[in-house]
Amino acid sequence: MARPLIGISGRRWPASALGANVPPAFSDVHFDLHFTDYPRSVALAGGLPVELTRDADATEMIDHLDGLVLTGGADIDPENYDHSYDDNLGPLEPDRDEWEMALLAAARKKNIPVLAICRGMQLLNVVFGGTLRQHVELVEGAGHPQWDVDAHEATHTVNVVEDTLTSELFPNEIGVNSLHHQVVDTVGEGLIVSAKAPDGVVEGLETPDGRIVAVQWHPELLKKPDPTFVWLVRQASERLPA
Secondary structure: OOEEEEEOEEEEEEHHHHHHOOHHHHHHOOEEEEOOOHHHHHHHOOOEEEEOOOOOOOOHHHHOEEEEEOOOOOOOHHHOOOOOOOOOOOOOOEEEEEEHHHHHHHHHHHOOOOEOOOHHHHHHHHHOOOEEOOOOOOHHHHHHHOOOOOOOOOOOOEEEOOOOOHOOOOOOOEOOOEEEEOOOOOOOOOEEEEEEEEOOOOOOOOOOOOOOOEEOOEEEEEEEEOOOOOOOOOHOOOOOOO
């Protein structure tokens, strides 16, 4: 039986970010960065992972895919939701914003399932007209940016909202990691809040048509196969010829 092809977005950095690991001759060359736990999670859930590049038309790439993962990474440019820049804003990658928005639009048009993770959930919220709070401190609420804790460990709980698609994947309360300093502020129009931290921070979003599941935590770093990746691959598999 054929396995669904799942595309995975990623970052693009200058080789100089690797420091002494590359010779000076390559300092102006760029490389595409994909953390291996994303494709590994897709593969363990039964899909065929493909790490995407932005050097091709987004719609044409999506035409070849059965599912899409929007991964974590840099902060979303606040210009995308008409906010001024916060002093605590991290590095921005506006080219990636544009690329992933195009991927998401093409995926929606083709009606393939999308799993949006961390930055991916924030991007989804912005695309649907929502806004972001650009920075939260560790001492606030549940303590969200846990940068110094092993990413494979749960650092706080999340309460899953009843009668959502996400509630079919997880029990009422789960432990999650926390690798973000930005959170959803105003929820995008039409999106359903599917999970919240004990302090009320939105930790999950989904669409009413059941084609997008978004989580603020990093499920690819937790126990595998993760239910969100299993959901993605199962939904993508339904598109394959019998």
